[in-house]
Amino acid sequence: MRSQKANANTVRSVNRTLLLNLLRREGSLSRVQLKDLTGLSGAAITGVVAELIGEGVVMETTPLPSSGGRPPVLLTINYKSRAAIGVKLMERELTAVLTDAGANIEASVVLPLSAYDPQTVVDHIAQVVEVLLQKTGRPRSELLGVGIGMAGLIDHETGTCINSPYLKWNHVPIARMVEEQLSLQAIIDNDVNAFAAAERLFGEAINCNHFFVVTVGRGIGSGLVLSGQTYRGFSGTAGEFGHVTTEPGGRICECGKRGCLEAYASDVSLLARYRELKPEVQSLEGMVEAFHEGEPIAMALIEDAGKRIGVALANVVNLLNPQLIVIGGEGIRLPGRYFEQMEQHLRLNVYPGLNVDLDIRTEHWGDEGWARGAASLVLQSTFDFSLGHS
Numbered sequence: 001m002r003s004q005k006a007n008a009n010t011v012r013s014v015n016r017t018l019l020l021n022l023l024r025r026e027g028s029l030s031r032v033q034l035k036d037l038t039g040l041s042g043a044a045i046t047g048v049v050a051e052l053i054g055e056g057v058v059m060e061t062t063p064l065p066s067s068g069g070r071p072p073v074l075l076t077i078n079y080k081s082r083a084a085i086g087v088k089l090m091e092r093e094l095t096a097v098l099t100d101a102g103a104n105i106e107a108s109v110v111l112p113l114s115a116y117d118p119q120t121v122v123d124h125i126a127q128v129v130e131v132l133l134q135k136t137g138r139p140r141s142e143l144l145g146v147g148i149g150m151a152g153l154i155d156h157e158t159g160t161c162i163n164s165p166y167l168k169w170n171h172v173p174i175a176r177m178v179e180e181q182l183s184l185q186a187i188i189d190n191d192v193n194a195f196a197a198a199e200r201l202f203g204e205a206i207n208c209n210h211f212f213v214v215t216v217g218r219g220i221g222s223g224l225v226l227s228g229q230t231y232r233g234f235s236g237t238a239g240e241f242g243h244v245t246t247e248p249g250g251r252i253c254e255c256g257k258r259g260c261l262e263a264y265a266s267d268v269s270l271l272a273r274y275r276e277l278k279p280e281v282q283s284l285e286g287m288v289e290a291f292h293e294g295e296p297i298a299m300a301l302i303e304d305a306g307k308r309i310g311v312a313l314a315n316v317v318n319l320l321n322p323q324l325i326v327i328g329g330e331g332i333r334l335p336g337r338y339f340e341q342m343e344q345h346l347r348l349n350v351y352p353g354l355n356v357d358l359d360i361r362t363e364h365w366g367d368e369g370w371a372r373g374a375a376s377l378v379l380q381s382t383f384d385f386s387l388g389h390s
């Protein structure tokens with residue numbers, strides 16, 4: 001059984017998160033507005049606000065006086081007061097950023113990986129943390145932690161990379177290794193969940209509790225937020241959207257299964273399909289060039305890929321009724337027609353009643369954007385109830 005003191009601490013922690021989230025969403029609010037919006041007592045608001053101001057996390061601002069008397073003092077989050085590191089781990093290199101608590105990038109660095117074993121990667125992460133602190137002149141004490149985003153199967157709860165096909169890792173407790181070496185909180189997640197975290201905190205999905213993020217590039221990934229929570233499924237690996245079946249018994253996929261969406265519509269697969277008919281074309285850029293010149297096979301394959309993703313997305317909408325779909329990733333390499341086909345076939349195949357308010361947005365992120373997503377994993381733990389930090 002919890003002691004009374006532990007319960008009081010939990011209540012305080014929940015109230016703190018509640019107030020921080022309201023200020024994040026609304027920008028600035030007075031103490032009276034916070035009281036009205038939360039239903040908390042004036043004493044509770046005063047106590048938590050004093051604590052947050054004392055820590056430098058929240059600051060008071062006074063708006064310019066209007067004609068109608070003295071304006072109330074407003075409270076706003078001092079995003080500059082804290083920082084987070086985000087690391088996107090990739091096949092051959094890592095991209096890292098230091099952001100403030102509002103996920104604004106202050107500095108970035110790219111470091112090639114000299115080897116792929118976990119200890120070497122942790123050493124590289126330690127190195128980029130030092131470089132980023134030096135670049136920004138921030139003291140280490142302002143860091144909230146290190147967020148790591150990577151492709152593969154990740155157990156977010158235990159901070160373990162269960163499987164990374166790129167780094168050839170199996171069951172690596174990478175978050176714990178980083179925490180032990182750097183004495184900083186470390187959070188790891190699938191890079192698409194990191195993307196979703198950034199979208200929810202400060203991006204397209206702000207104030208949105210039901211949304212689906214799909215990323216298109218070398219692979220096809222997804223992140224699912226339901227009722228304000230990242231949905232992880234029974235064994236923590238939900239969201240393998242790239243491996244829904246688009247063609248029973250069809251092309252073999254990297255995962256070993258046949259007919260996966262990824263085997264038709266990822267940029268690697270698109271090029272592979274094209275090269276089966278046009279072996280002289282060496283790169284995706286070459287295929288896109290052919291598309292723009294009106295070459296019919298390139299056009300047909302790119303349209304087919306967009307259509308397949310659109311139909312698969314419609315199935316997700318029919319099942320889960322999200323308010324928003326964010327399409328992101330490295331898809332900027334593909335022509336607009338791909339995304340037009342995707343949206344057209346999504347809308348065509350959605351159950352009529354679900355189409356009305358569905359919002360679809362496209363975001364193009366570079367590696368820095370993905371690293372910013374990784375930093376958002378740390379920021380999310382500051383703003384979120386779900387992770388239960390007290």
Ligand SMILES: [Zn+2]
Pocket residue numbers: 242243253254255256257260262
């Ligand atoms: Zn597959």
